[in-house]
Amino acid sequence: MSFVKIEEDSDFSMHNLPFGVFSTRDNPRPRIGVAIGDQILDLGVIKHLFTGPVLSAHQDVFGQPTLNALMGLGHEAWKEARGVLKKLLSANESTLRDDVTLRRDYTDFYSSRDHATNVGIMFRGKENALMPNWLRLPVGYHGRASSIVVSGTPIRRPMGQMRPDPEKPPVFGPSKQMDIELEMAFFVGAGNKLGEPIPIEKAHEHIFGMVLMNDWSARDIQAWEYVPLGPFLGKNFGTTISPWVVPMEALLPFVQPNPVQDPKPLPYLSHDDPYTFNINLFVSVKGDAMKEAATICKSNFKYMYWTMKQQLAHQTVNGCNVRPGDLLASGTISGPDPESFGSMLELSWRGSKSIDLGEGGSRTFLKDGDEVTLTGYCQGHGYRVGFGPCHGKIIPALQQ
């Protein structure tokens, strides 16, 4: 289909065409492009070829240094762009840039039932594992946008206040319970006006595309700080996303039936069309002394209980406005099997058992020098639609 050679296991097949921001050695100016195989199509160079009814008047969005302007044009524009791109391919020696978007607000949901149940059992016991509101609405909270970074950015172990012994005063020091969270997130495209909700029937038109996300967490800091207003410093020292935004159009062929929701959600959260996606997910850890990374989690995005449509409808039902570049994340994705648990908190069952890394190594939480990589892809017949790696290495705390 393309003159670019694409391996069968490439994340970036013709069926994908994810958007990103890149620069080249010869031209360091950040500009937007589309990944295809191991090449990047520079959209600025071919912007005059977007001559369809919507884009002909907005070719300038392809010359921007971020994706926000394209996202803001809305669903019809994205479909039109995708149609043009399928016909056009060229090659460039390129390096990825970190500013995919000018990110604004960031929401983190808590929409995996297995994850919420696991955490509930650990902290409140089996009888009260799920809070009363959990099956009624997609619980979420506002996260920190400033500390969202792109794959490859090192993550410094945070200093902070914690209370390891509840009988003694709190102490200050480097976190001893550095964890990962396997998540996915979607970028909002066109936004809404303050005071005017996005109904669930229109939600898809506002969802631009998806990335992988590692929501690094310091469990000891989080445990001490989070009552009653939620996570804060235990989460906002770094959140890593994968560098390419995979359009929803590329993911729709991998849609499958939604999970049964009982009790039935209120009407503003109800939709019958499938919006659950079969995306294979993996987490690997490579310690300083290890030759190869060890896979510690095999999961799938299909394990989500609440859909992205439900999340966006809920986020805006009170009139809250979303804007192009806003990011809404799934929360930790865990499946029913222990190997699919999406955090070390769950994999080590709150530190009570060790996670085997092979080569004689093991972990309960992360050590300095550990490299964590999230990967994910949809498997088609002879091709993949993938995300590229979401990678970060833990560097030692800055001692004061």
Added chain:
Amino acid sequence: MSFVKIEEDSDFSMHNLPFGVFSTRDNPRPRIGVAIGDQILDLGVIKHLFTGPVLSAHQDVFGQPTLNALMGLGHEAWKEARGVLKKLLSANESTLRDDVTLRRDYTDFYSSRDHATNVGIMFRGKENALMPNWLRLPVGYHGRASSIVVSGTPIRRPMGQMRPDPEKPPVFGPSKQMDIELEMAFFVGAGNKLGEPIPIEKAHEHIFGMVLMNDWSARDIQAWEYVPLGPFLGKNFGTTISPWVVPMEALLPFVQPNPVQDPKPLPYLSHDDPYTFNINLFVSVKGDAMKEAATICKSNFKYMYWTMKQQLAHQTVNGCNVRPGDLLASGTISGPDPESFGSMLELSWRGSKSIDLGEGGSRTFLKDGDEVTLTGYCQGHGYRVGFGPCHGKIIPALQQ
């Protein structure tokens, strides 16, 4: 001191010189200015007069449509600008604009001991009023930046999910417990790099100035959603700030000793210099049928337990990065006397008694058409340093 006539009770005396964004009938372009009496000094027109060692190379910041660039220059630049401004005054017929800054991340703290105690007594009883972490660190959470609006913007009553009867399923409808929160907030000036905390000794240099804030709250939505990840839709449908940013230099003459903190905070939160401010605060409500607004709260910013230096040092101690234009808010400010309680939740003691508005009117929570105005000022000898009004009117819910 100035050729502009300034009334003794003007918010904008020569001792204030707050920054804002304005436009005029003749020139609708948004630009930055300084309020003086009932006039505005256009900083773009006089930018060539900023010839000091820092600003001479950065005169362009005064030609920007927001304050972010000036904020980002840092403390020495702000002091230099203030020195120049005290010598220069001119007049313009002007209207205020809403985009004071390109706002980015927004944090809301919970730093009034009386407020936290009142809420704790109502929801958990007198014995467990303050959570164990409250006296150890400034509890806070991430708020929504997109829905921060400037004084005068109408606030639509939000629709949402709530559970008024815990024995029955949740219901959907307009909030019946619309409340205000009397807060103040500060803008971050120069930021820090991800991974590099701002030590408390340097915090003042990163704090640009302050505004009044009304953190509108839907108590019924909040009560049902907030466990375990904190407030979300109960808070993010609108947050109003006053239009002028009062520089910290203008507030320093009104500093007073900090409250005694027992237990003594950890070293990263400890500072001995006073950073508590004597700012008189008022909340008034005017119903549709009322001729005059009724004052429902008289309070003072000096009632805060945690200082802004402590808030900023805590926010960044884990390496979280802040950026010019970030907003950090106090949380509801309540004092020891019932008349100083900063929310209707407290003033009506969770709806159990009515708040007298005179003229035969009363409230427990807000009605459609109610106009709420926050005002605040420091009282000098024969002059004031004030904030201008922080105003909003409740408009009816958008029925689906």
